[in-house]
Amino acid sequence: MRIIVSNSSNDPIYEQISSQIKSMIIKGELEVGEGLPSIRGLAKGLQISVITTKRAYEELEKEGFIETIQGKGSFVAMQNKELMKEKKLKIIEEKLVEVVNESKLLGLNYREIEEMLRILFEEV
Structure with a gap:
């Protein structure tokens, strides 16, 4: 590990x-x-x-x-993998809401955020 x-x-x-x-x-x-x-x-x-x-x-x-x-x-421990995945998706969704709110405050549009996400997704 x-x-x-x-x-x-x-x-x-x-x-x-x-x-x-x-x-x-x-x-x-x-x-x-x-x-x-x-x-x-x-x-x-x-x-x-x-x-x-x-x-x-x-x-x-x-x-x-x-x-x-x-x-x-x-x-x-014994896990329900679907339930665990659902919990993680909820966390991701909450973080994305923060990103959207911050983006709107900065005046960024959807395309700009999409491009940033694409670049980050490829780099990480």
């Missing part, structure tokens, strides 16, 4: 970790029942605080992406 943490990101480190793990689960890169690195192991590998990785795992567990078994570790 490869997780990249960026100090230049506006997102807190625990959110970066949890969102990357969620993405891996949604894409099927992490299967149901698959074990995650221990909290200490992940913290050591990423050279971050154990408290930060613990918070990321707690968020994932609260949202139902993982389950933790005392003394055994954390594992990918």
